[in-house]
Amino acid sequence: MTKRIRIEDIGSYAEGKVEKLLRGVVLATNADVKLQSPVDTGRFAMSWQIGEGGPQQGALPPGEYAVDGEPDAVNYANGSERLGEVYSIHNNLPYAERLANGYSDQAPAGWIELIAKKRSMMVKKAWKNLIRKD
DSSP, X not given: OOXXXXXXXXXXXXXXXXXXXXXXXXXXXXXXXXXXXXXXXXXXXHTEEEEETSOOOOOOOSSOXXXXXXXXXXXXXXXXXXXXOOEXXXXXXXXXXXXXXXXXXXXXXXXXXXXXXXXXXXXXHHHHHHXXXX
16 A cells, blocks of 8 residues: 655655665675675674764774674664765774785675675665655
8 A cells, every 4th residue: 555645744754765775775784794704703704883974993802703794883873874974884904905805715806896786786676665665
């Protein structure tokens, strides 16, 4: 059944839909990079952070880490993503760039770009589904 929206509510309705899509993209992309990261101790995979307003400082200390796709938000609360803000998924470890560029046999060069491309295609599909629902 089609949802009726009053004309004066169209702006907030559309904004809510886009913010829902934004939340999903940020959290799913974060999970992708963590779960597809090469793993030795798990420190690299679990050092991916979501920052609002751009990359933030800090990294996990050396140690053993269980790898999961849970978000690590910096300077904001997960699930509060809003239009107009900039979100980055970044890794501050000194060796992150090498691993991102294929230094490990566990992840080929360009693996992050593949995640970005896949996520971009999924966003287009999700957007089409969002505007057709309700």
